[in-house]
Structure formats: C-alpha cells, structure tokens
Amino acid sequence: MRWRTTRPAVLxxxxxxxxxxxxxxxxxxxxxxxxxxxxxxxxxAGVAAKSIEKLVARFNxxxxxxxxxxxxxxxxxxGMLPKITAALTSDAYPDIAYLYGSWAPNVARxxxxxxxxxxxxxxxxxxxxxxxxxxxxxxxxxxxxxFPAVVDNMVVLYNKRMFARAGVQEPGPDWTWEDFRAxxxxxxxxxKGVFGTTWPISGGEEAVWGLWPxxxxxxxxxxxxxxxxxxxxxxxxxxxxxxxxxxxxxxxxIYLDSTAAEKSQKLFESDRIGMFLSGPWVLxxxxxxxxxxxxxxxxxxxxxxxxxxxxxxxxxxxxxERRVKAAAEFLSWLxxxxxxxxxxxxxxxxxIRESISKLPGYQDYLKKYPGIEVISANLxxxxxxxxxxxxxxxxxxxxxxxxAQALLGRSDVKTALDEAVRKSEAALAVPxx
Amino acid sequence: MSGIAAGAPAARHALGWNRRKxxxxxxxxxxxxxxxxxxxxxxxxxxxxxxxLSFTDSDLMRAGTNVGAANYQALLQDPVFFQALRNTGxxxxxxxxxxxxxxxxxxxxxxRKVRGIGFYRTCFLVPYVVSAxxxxxxxxxxxxxxxxxxxxxxxxLGLPVQGLLGSPSQAMLVLTAVFLWxxxxxxxxxxxxAIQEISKEVLxxxxxxxxxxxxxFRHIIVPSVRPMTIFLAVWGVIDALQFFDLVMTTTQGGPAxxxxxxxxxxxxLVFKFSAxxxxxxxxxxxxxxxxxxxxxxxxxxxxxxxxxx
Numbered sequence: 023m024r025w026r027t028t029r030p031a032v033l034x035x036x037x038x039x040x041x042x043x044x045x046x047x048x049x050x051x052x053x054x055x056x057x058x059x060x061x062x063x064x065x066x067a068g069v070a071a072k073s074i075e076k077l078v079a080r081f082n083x084x085x086x087x088x089x090x091x092x093x094x095x096x097x098x099x100x101g102m103l104p105k106i107t108a109a110l111t112s113d114a115y116p117d118i119a120y121l122y123g124s125w126a127p128n129v130a131r132x133x134x135x136x137x138x139x140x141x142x143x144x145x146x147x148x149x150x151x152x153x154x155x156x157x158x159x160x161x162x163x164x165x166x167x168x169f170p171a172v173v174d175n176m177v178v179l180y181n182k183r184m185f186a187r188a189g190v191q192e193p194g195p196d197w198t199w200e201d202f203r204a205x206x207x208x209x210x211x212x213x214k215g216v217f218g219t220t221w222p223i224s225g226g227e228e229a230v231w232g233l234w235p236x237x238x239x240x241x242x243x244x245x246x247x248x249x250x251x252x253x254x255x256x257x258x259x260x261x262x263x264x265x266x267x268x269x270x271x272x273x274x275x276i277y278l279d280s281t282a283a284e285k286s287q288k289l290f291e292s293d294r295i296g297m298f299l300s301g302p303w304v305l306x307x308x309x310x311x312x313x314x315x316x317x318x319x320x321x322x323x324x325x326x327x328x329x330x331x332x333x334x335x336x337x338x339x340x341x342x343e344r345r346v347k348a349a350a351e352f353l354s355w356l357x358x359x360x361x362x363x364x365x366x367x368x369x370x371x372x373x374i375r376e377s378i379s380k381l382p383g384y385q386d387y388l389k390k391y392p393g394i395e396v397i398s399a400n401l402x403x404x405x406x407x408x409x410x411x412x413x414x415x416x417x418x419x420x421x422x423x424x425x426a427q428a429l430l431g432r433s434d435v436k437t438a439l440d441e442a443v444r445k446s447e448a449a450l451a452v453p454x455x
Numbered sequence: 456m457s458g459i460a461a462g463a464p465a466a467r468h469a470l471g472w473n474r475r476k477x478x479x480x481x482x483x484x485x486x487x488x489x490x491x492x493x494x495x496x497x498x499x500x501x502x503x504x505x506x507x508l509s510f511t512d513s514d515l516m517r518a519g520t521n522v523g524a525a526n527y528q529a530l531l532q533d534p535v536f537f538q539a540l541r542n543t544g545x546x547x548x549x550x551x552x553x554x555x556x557x558x559x560x561x562x563x564x565x566x567r568k569v570r571g572i573g574f575y576r577t578c579f580l581v582p583y584v585v586s587a588x589x590x591x592x593x594x595x596x597x598x599x600x601x602x603x604x605x606x607x608x609x610x611x612l613g614l615p616v617q618g619l620l621g622s623p624s625q626a627m628l629v630l631t632a633v634f635l636w637x638x639x640x641x642x643x644x645x646x647x648x649a650i651q652e653i654s655k656e657v658l659x660x661x662x663x664x665x666x667x668x669x670x671x672f673r674h675i676i677v678p679s680v681r682p683m684t685i686f687l688a689v690w691g692v693i694d695a696l697q698f699f700d701l702v703m704t705t706t707q708g709g710p711a712x713x714x715x716x717x718x719x720x721x722x723x724l725v726f727k728f729s730a731x732x733x734x735x736x737x738x739x740x741x742x743x744x745x746x747x748x749x750x751x752x753x754x755x756x757x758x759x760x761x762x763x764x
Contacts, residue, residue: 103726104727107515108515110515110516128729131514133517215601215602223621223711224706224708224709225706225707225708225710225715226709229709280595280599280620280621280626280706280709280710281705281706285595285599289602412514412729415728415729416730419727423711426710426711427623427711430711432623445534445535
C-alpha cells in the first residue's frame with residue numbers, strides 16, 4: 023500500500039491539512055495569463071436572481087477572457103454588509119458585491135475596496151449617463167468604488183379593491199397626508215382584521231426610512247450638515263411622527279409589524295392592508311399574487327411630495343489588477359442600457375441610466391408594470407439621501423426605538439424623539455468609527 | 456565487568472523506552488493535533504484577537520487605532536447595554552428554574568413502561584432539534600399581535616387580546632417561553648438518563664419503607680440527579696446568556712429594544728453599527744460575567760463539599 027507512510031509523515035500531513043482548514047486558504051496565486059475568474063455576490067432571490075444569472079451566463083459566452091461566477095453570497099441584500107465585513111476580515115471576499123448605497127462610506131474605508139475612478143473616465147462606460155444621485159452614491163470622497171446597480175424610491179401602493187369597497191377615492195397627484203390618514207381610517211375594519219396601512223416597529227432601518235420624507239416635507243432634516251448634531255426632533259420631526267402616532271393610537275388604522283416588513287407585504291397581498299409604503303421591487307410579487315394595485319407618489323405637504331430613495335451599488339473589491347479590470351469590464355457590460363432594460367423588464371426595477379427610456383423596448387417595460395411610470399417619475403421627488411456617514415445605522419436604530427415607543431402609545435412624540443436625539447448625539451460624538 | 460554487564464541492558468532498556476515514548480507522543484499528537492489546531496484556529500486565536508480588538512475603535516473595514524479602555528468606559532454610560540443586560544438577565548432568571556422543574560417533571564413522567572413511550576419521548580425532543588429559524592418564523596405567526604393564532608384563539612374565547620411580540624413589555628416573555636419550549640427537551644433527555652441510572656434496589660428499599668410517590672421523588676430522585684442538575688444549571692445559564700437566534704428571526708431586537716439581548720447587541724454593534732471594537736468590549740464583558748458566575752458556582756460547590764467532609 024503506497025499511502026502507508028511513517029507516522030511522523032502522517033502527523034505532518036494531518037497538521038498541514040488542519041492548518042489549511044484553520045487558515046481558510048490564504049495564498050491564492052493569481053495566474054498570469056488565461057481567463058480571469060471573478061466572483062459576484064448579487065444577494066438577489068427569485069425573479070431577480072434568475073435574471074442576473076441569465077445575464078451573467080450570456081456574458082460568460084463572450085470572447086473576452088473573463089469568467090464570472092455569480093451566487094447570492096448566501097444572504098439577502100439586507101445581510102450583505104455583515105457578510106462582506108466578515109468576508110473581508112477573513113480574506114474570502116468576492117470581486118463584486120451588491121451593497122446598499124448607505125453602506126458605501128463604511129465599505130470605502132476598507133483598503134481592499136477597489137478604486138475605479140480612472141476606469142469610469144473611459145467614454146465607453148457612459149458614466150455621465152447614470153443619474154447624478156447614483157454617481158454620488160458610488161463616489162466616496164472622490165473615489166469611485168463601484169457601479170450603480172439599482173435605484174428606487176418610496177411610493178404608496180394601494181389595493182384598488184379595498185378602496186372601492188370602502189368607497190374611498192383613489193389618490194390623485196395632489197393628495198395630502200390628511201387624505202392618506204382619512205383613506206387609512208376608512209379602509210380599516212378592525213372586526214375583520216383589516217388595516218388601512220402598516221408600519222414596521224422592529225429595530226431595523228425598514229421602520230425608519232419612511233419617516234424621513236415626512237420630516238423633509240415639513241422642512242426638517244435628520245442630521246446637521248456637518249453630521250455632528252441630530253436635528254430630527256425639530257417641530258417638523260414631531261409633526262411627522264405625530265401624524266403616524268395619531269393614526270396608530272387614535273385611529274388604530276396602522277398594522278404594527280413587529281417583524282421586518284415582509285409580513286406586512288404578505289398581508290397587503292392578501293387584502294388585509296389597504297396602503298403599503300414601499301418601492302418598485304415589490305411589483306413582481308404583487309403581480310404574482312394577482313393583486314389589483316395602484317401606485318401613487320407619496321402624499322404631499324403644501325404641494326411638496328418629496329420622497330426617499332436609496333441607490334444601490336455593485337461595489338468592486340481588489341484581489342489583483344487583472345481581476346479589478348475584469349470586474350469593471352463586466353459591470354460596464356451589465357449596466358449598459360440594453361442589458362438594464364432586460365433586467366428592468368424581468369424585475370420591475372427603475373432605469374438607472376437616462377438613455378434607457380429612449381430604447382424601443384422601453385414601452386414594453388411600461389406596459390408590463392402598470393404604475394411603474396409613476397415610480398419612475400417619482401425619481402424627480404427624490405431630492406435628498408440619508409446622511410452618508412458610518413454613524414447613520416446607529417442613529418437609525420435610536421429612531422426605530424422612538425417610532426416604536428410612539429406608535430405603541432407608550433411615549434409621547436416629543437419625549438421619544440428627544441430621547442433618540444440624546445442617544446444619537448452621544449453616538450455621533452464618539453470619534454473614529 | 457559485572458557493572459558493565461549489568462549496566463548495558465539497563466541503558467538499552469532506557470533507550471528503547473525513550474524511543475517508545477517518543478513514538479507514543481507522535482501517535483498521541485497525531486490524534487490530538489487536528490482537534491487542537493482547530494481549537495486554536497477557531498476558538499483561542501479569535502478570542503485573543505477579539506480581546507485586542509476591544510481596545511481599538513476598529514470597524515473591521517480598516518485597522519482601528521488604540522483607544523485604551525475607552526470602549527469599556529463607554530459601556531457604563533450606554534443605556535442599550537444595560538437594557539440588553541436586563542433583557543438577558545430576565546431570560547436567565549425565568550428560563551433556568553422553569554427548565555429544571557419542567558424538565559425533571561416530564562422526565563419522571565416519561566420514565567415508565569407505557570406502550571409507545573418511545574414516541575412520547577421523541578415528541579419532547581423534536582422542538583430541540585428543529586432549527587431556530589423555523590421556530591422563529593413559526594412563532595412570529597403564532598404570537599403576532601393582530602394576526603397571530605394565539606390572539607385569534609383568545610378573541611374567540613372572549614378573553615382579552617394580548618400585545619405579545621408587538622408589546623415591549625411582553626415580547627421578551629414570549630421569546631423566553633418559546634426558548635424554554637425549544638430547549639427543555641434536552642433537559643428531559645439528560646434527566647431521564649440520570650433517573651434510569653438510579654439503582655432499582657434503592658427504589659425498592661424506599662417502597663418497602665413506605666415511601667409514596669412524592670417522598671420517592673423528593674428524597675430519592677431529586678438528590679440522585681443533583682450532579683445532573685448542576686450540569687444543566689451551568690449549561691442553561693450559558694445557553695440563556697447566548698440567546699440570539701430567536702431574536703434575529705422574530706423581532707430583531709424590537710419593539711423599542713425590548714428584546715435586544717447581549718449577544719444580539721454585540722452582533723448589531725459589530726455588523727450593523729460599524730463599531731467592532733466596542734462590540735468586542737461588550738462581548739468580553741459578557742465573557743467576564745460568565746466566568747465570574749462559573750467561578751462563584753464552583754466555589755459554592757467546593758465549600759459545600761468541604762462543609763460536608
């Protein structure tokens with residue numbers, strides 16, 4: 023038997039093996055020539071995952087010496103920052119990952135995050151064709167860290183059947199928050215377990231981002247321009263949260279979702295919730311559930327219908343020069359207008375490039391997703407983004423707490439917001455991270 | 456001559472013994488080596504690394520700068536940390552006695568010769584085997600305030616509907632109850648094994664002395680399974696202090712931070728709030744607390760043994 027060696031040799035082999043296991047493989051030598059292999063973590067599921075994998079498969083057939091391996095990364099987009107943090111720490115990171123724009127400041131700090139500033143200057147990339155907000159979200163302190171992936175904004179989706187049954191007029195372009203409140207009250211039927219609208223009260227960002235348009239419309243803001251002070255407890259902030267509190271506590275027209283917003287989406291799909299504040303990404307689900315839905319821009323305050331948006335990025339991480347170049351080449355292919363239109367038709371995403379609406383297939387896209395033109399036009403109402411600071415997630419968690427306290431009627435609006443501001447400012451005052 | 460003659464075999468013997476000893480060492484380490492290395496690689500090295508991390512302001516995205524004990528000082532003024540501490544303490548205080556009492560009771564009930572006893576025993580272990588994710592999702596639907604099964608039943612019976620997972624004052628209690636439901640199967644198995652170890656003579660002797668069911672339970676079974684009780688108590692405290700997965704899959708710490716446990720808070724700090732250094736400090740504080748508890752527990756056991764001896 024050839025493998026029967028001396029015991030020290032076995033020991034050495036076993037030791038080497040366990041070291042390899044424990045060390046999680048470090049020394050991957052980049053081949054100098056041959057096809058470049060890169061990995062993509064897209065974080066998508068269902069229709070979106072299928073669409074991206076279809077596009078990747080097509081790209082891999084091309085004659086450019088690049089092979090892309092695409093996988094979800096084992097998480098949904100919500101879980102990508104924790105995942106990528108761990109992956110970067112243990113040197114097991116992909117070349118490209120789908121990351122929310124609000125995380126860009128955190129990710130850009132890592133030295134392994136690639137710098138594509140020079141690459142996007144190539145006219146073939148068409149960098150200026152992306153919306154300005156997207157380019158900003160992908161550029162941190164002058165350094166381009168990736169490509170725009172998806173842009174979205176918050177709209178009100180409503181159940182047409184429930185509106186008709188309750189005799190409520192469907193929202194028009196000029197509707198106000200008073201209209202919103204009245205519609206919610208009228209569609210609520212506590213006995214049947216039917217609610218006018220919903221709000222998450224879990225501890226995450228999903229509970230918070232919907233509050234900001236209300237604050238902005240009332241003339242308030244989240245943080246001071248230098249990000250040192252929290253200012254969301256202003257009169258505008260109190261008015262914003264006050265409306266929600268009155269709806270939840272006095273009208274009882276809000277279903278308080280104690281888990282992340284997925285549960286309320288299911289309830290919305292099954293005629294239990296009249297209005298759902300969300301974005302274009304739920305449209306394929308609503309269609310699959312055969313829901314007769316309508317789309318409206320957010321209610322306005324004195325004619326201001328400002329909404330909140332979150333551009334997401336394909337962030338590139340550095341392994342070696344060839345792989346960064348390959349990743350950038352793949353991304354400029356993926357984000358080109360033609361491929362994007364295909365992805366938009368599959369998933370109901372919004373156009374990330376200005377030129378997409380001029381493509382002949384754009385009309386098919388509008389036809390496939392009733393209401394998408396409202397969401398697309400609503401991009402003009404997305405004037406501000408959440409503060410691009412690494413402290414934002416912490417601040418958001420305090421606001422989530424305040425929202426829960428107020429909507430549960432356990433604390434009045436001012437006390438809840440003041441408390442959140444106090445905690446936020448303590449967190450903002452901590453230097454470094 | 457005779458000295459040499461006598462010495463030579465002894466020397467040869469010693470040499471042979473050394474070689475055999477060396478061989479034993481090699482064999483021993485070749486068995487223990489992989490496990491030791493994995494332990495070093497996956498436990499001790501990360502632990503040392505986390506300790507170093509707790510003195511920096513790192514966010515895992517870049518190497519942090521040394522901030523000394525600032526993270527530990529910040530802990531003292533962190534309301535969420537104290538809330539997490541209270542929440543976690545609540546689990547320990549509620550879960551531990553309940554799991555021991557219910558576990559032992561069920562174990563006694565299951566320790567009889569009834570047809571299909573294997574089936575019943577399996578039933579109690581099933582929740583322990585089911586993944587926390589499934590349990591979390593399932594419980595989310597049972598304990599929802601407005602659409603949950605439990606409140607549906609309460610409403611049908613005309614009883615007041617509860618806030619459950621949607622209420623800051625009840626959410627932690629609900630999660631503790633669910634946690635108890637998932638974990639007590641393990642307690643039952645351990646106790647059942649211990650009860651079956653009790654020698655039949657002792658039980659027979661007690662019966663002859665006229666001990667009823669209660670006195671048998673009180674004076675034979677409870678003292679006999681005491682070592683297991685100590686083990687289960689220690690295990691239960693560790694388990695409860697590390698409470699995380701159910702929070703993750705149900706409330707994500709809400710409503711209003713009422714279900715943030717220490718470990719969930721550590722996770723939030725490190726992976727959501729980009730405060731890995733601070734998170735590591737919280738983790739080490741938990742570690743120190745646990746160590747202290749274990750030492751105290753050990754001391755109590757030792758003192759009692761001394762007192763008896």
